[in-house]
Amino acid sequence: MAVDIAHHAVNALPLKIAVIGALGIGAQWLAWRLQRPAIVLMAIAGLIFGPLFGYLLGFNMPAPIAHFLEQLRLNPVNDFGDLYRPMIGLAVAIILFEGGMTLRFKDLGDSRHAVGRMVFVAAPIAWVLGAAACHYIVGLAWDISVMVGGLFVVTGPTVIMPLLRQAHLKSRPANVLKWEGIVNDPLGALFAVGGYEFIRFSQTEASMFFVFGKLAFAAAFGTLVGIVSGVGMAWAFRRGHIPEYLKAPIVLAWVLLIYVIANRLAEETGLLAVTALGMTMANTKFAAMVEMRRFKENIAIILVSGVFVILTATLTPAILIEFVTNWRVLAFVFAMMFLVRPIAVMLSTLWSGLTWKESLLISIIAPRGVVAVAVAGLFAAELNALGRPDGTLFVPLAFALVFATVLFAGFLIGPISKALGLAAGGGHGVMIVGANPWSLGLAKAIKDMGVPVTVADTNWRRLRGARLEGHTTFYGEVLSENADYSLDHSAFTSLIAATPNDAYNSLVCVEFAPELGRHRVFQVPGSDNDESDSDTIAFTSRGRTLTSRGRSFDSLTRDWWGGWRFRSTNLSENYTLDDFYKDRGDDLDLILAKRADGTVEFIQPGQEARAEGATVLSFCPAKDTELGRGEGAKKSGGLSGPANPLPT
Incomplete structure (x- = not known):
């Protein structure tokens, strides 16, 4: 009997993968037609084919309908088993590498100083304020609150890039939002890793100096490996050591290898390594750069679509109820959007060269995306394994913040930018x-x-x-x-x-x-x-x-x-x-x-x-x-x- 169940699961897996692909790309196409944020439509698709279908299967219904729903229902944790977590991690690594390949230092122009402030000043301020909001509003312990505050400094590049294409912002605020979204994604994950390592080693007799020293070394080593390998790859391309038809496959394989090596040193530092690899290749000249960027962009679109449908489908009715009925979750989201983010941005951009209108726009446009949800789901499971069940609140907090920020930014970035005089025109030129x-x-x-x-x-x-x-x-x-x-x-x-x-x-x-x-x-x-x-x-x-x-x-x-x-x-x-x-x-x-x-x-x-x-x-x-x-x-x-x- 067990063999039959396993055989059925294996046979159903190709259909589930096809459904995920169709839902993700279909949502992207519908978002293009409707000019609406794709991440919202992907989330709706995941909710329908995941928890909603699971809820409907709890009712008595004709066998053919029940069988049809069961075939199409997405339950990624069970469908993919042990492959679920590493599959999500590898997909996020490729997404961040593709984002890093869009970051060229010459594109910064007069926004260089402001971007540095957003990464090195605004992110730590937002970490501290976010941790305080989580502790005092949600009621989580300080150690978990530090993890939550650290992760939520991210602003998802998978959401920011479509928003920028939709809004037609002027170059300086657009550059700041783009660079912050891509660079802060691995940094936010690293902040969360620091909080998790503190919790994990606090249950042992390991020295905190050793814990954070190891983390700092892993981050520095991962970044160095990314930079060195990026320079080496560009050198090999220029010298003709790699044929044209193998360039894109070799880079893709190398990204996955770098991610795994860095993660062996410390969990999630691989994200930092692949981002550094992408940025290095973006700023190193070689003839195949344009073709490489397009190849990676196509892969990233497919992965973003699939990953977000999968992550949304993992939600359970209990998490959704917590999401809707818990006032603490809603209050936390409000505080993160309209207190923590504006304070961090306004303080960090003083005397940075940005106008107050640009700082205001940047402070209220901070959509979270795939990385926030993926890392939250990962650490919720890890905290539960460590005997900290209160960490399961990580997931509804992440989804609530993602939904709220994406909806707010997606529908209001255009009107707000026009009201502030920061729209670049666009239209039908x-x-x-x-x-x-x-x-x-x-x-x-x-x-x-x-x-x-x-x-x-x-x-x-x-x-x-x-x-x-x-x-x-x-x-x-x-x-x-x-x-x-x-x-x-x-x-x-x-x-x-x-x-x-x-x-x-x-x-x-x-x-x-x-x-x-x-x-x-x-x-x-x-x-x-x-x-x-x-x-x-x-x-x-x-x-x-x-x-x-x-x-x-x-x-x-x-x-x-x-x-x-x-x-x-x-x-x-x-x-x-x-x-x-x-x-x-x-x-x-x-x-x-x-x-x-x-x-x-x-x-x-x-x-x-x-x-x-x-x-x-x-x-x-x-x-x-x-x-x-x-x-x-x-x-x-x-x-x-x-x-x-x-x-x-």
Whole structure:
């Protein structure tokens, strides 16, 4: 009988893993569609397929329904058995390594001093105040309160990064929040480890000096190993000692090895080691850096989705009841959000270069994430094993704080940043790469429709027309490392590559596609050939085709000098696209359609119907009266041309 049960559990495990993956990625996709925090939707999915399904199975119901729920129900501790804890630990290590790879010191800019204050001053203050809040509000003993206060200095990078993409903050507060979230995650875990080691060794006759000396040595050693191995890995990449196809797998394997080695010295110091490894590689130049970062980001998204669904599914009805009904838990969460965090941030950022508005925003935006929940679950079990059952309150405290801070930050970071004047704009802006007469005319036409435009070019003189029109300009190579931190990526959500070089246009689109989405990067073709033509660049290695007829740069430029201009026209039930074609002819090019809600949709070949009911921008022949701004220009929209059509 026992063998049959074990065999059934093994057979059910692939289904459980598939369900976890589907729930996690499905929640990520739904969050993208709804523009809401993904961590909340992942938590809801875990609650439904975990404790809720378990609760429903306690009722009498038809056997087929009960069997169906049992097959889909997630009970990770039982499903994964002894693999549960190490699996979560390895996943968190990879997540923190990927976060460390986004931290480049040159990105700090003028926020360098503030980030140092947040890590080395705000974190210890928050630790002390958090421990006091836990002791006096929740009523836990001082030793466990120190663990709780230490862990909750973290602000989850898995939550911060999507929030920053959603809110479009100005660079300085965004940098502070990003760096604090990634660096403080392993530090918070280390603070909690210190508290746990104190409790564990206080039950023996070991010297406290020995306990904390061992912990300090392990942390320093783990950090050193991470730095040295990161430098060595980058050196091997540059020298060609590792083939391209093995670079990402070797780094992934090395991250896991570093994590395990550091954890052998002291529990959770591996998180510090892998973060140091990621930061070292991020600040060491080697050619495969961009591909490496994208590979790790894809893995991190999958792991974050799965880990949070798993952790939420481990909750029991008893913990959920404690979460909702215990006023001490709710009071503790309130104190951590609106007393501990603001006091720590405000004190630490005095004379740091931040304005009071930036400090205020940072003080109230502190969402906790996966690491807080994972480490809390780990130490709750360890404390219970040490005969401290009061440590089980660690889990409801962690989940309550995560839910409250994520919901607060996710729904209010946008309105708060706008009210404080710290939003960078964003919206539906367009970046045009390549300043030439035709693209400058397009930029002016788009701007006249109320859509902000950024024009980029490597030639300062070619940008003169864009500057005269009042466009935001970027002088430099958009593919360079300099553009990664000096170009305001929050100012645009779509890109048009409009240079005479088709290969360069394709390269720009491929570079920006992972950030903006492939459906938002467009290029002017190099020829009028069909995309399936064997002589053209492969469809997978280029952007989407701009304009409804997909004409080449030379063709569009020739028509520009032949008198064609850009026209914006309001289409409606009374004046349809067919009416517009009758007035203007069928040989015009449709560029984009702007909806009533402000969204912008570019029109590709075969998608002309999408212009119905919107304000459409077209490139069409201009009549003589229109060139003179005559009566014909007033009927269906204005004509747009650049202030300085000739490059100077």
